[in-house]
Amino acid sequence: MKKRLQAKGTIQRDATISTATDIPTTDADLIILQPLTNDVYITFDGSTPTTTNGFLLKKDGIFEHELHSTNTIKVIEATASAEIRWQLFVNNSTAE
Secondary structure, eight states, X not given: OBOOEEEEEEEEEESOOSSOEEEOXXXXXXXXXXXXXXXXXXXXXXXXXXXXXXXEEOTTOOEEEEOOTTOBXXXXXXXXXXXXXXXXXXXXXXXX
């Protein structure tokens, strides 16, 4: 089976992540994230991201993560005025 990803919805953005913010991933198989302006902390287990919990995503990087039904993504700015953008994708696999 060949994996074919299709965008689900449009690119989303959030520039108000001074507190831990949920990123909805309902029915998606993959997410691509890009922190803009400043770095962010992120978790994939629903816990609150902090300097000691989660991953540091550096600004202007592009990050891809396969999603599972148990993923609950939370993000918070590491430095003031951070913005994050993301796009969800669904897997439309075909047999080939």
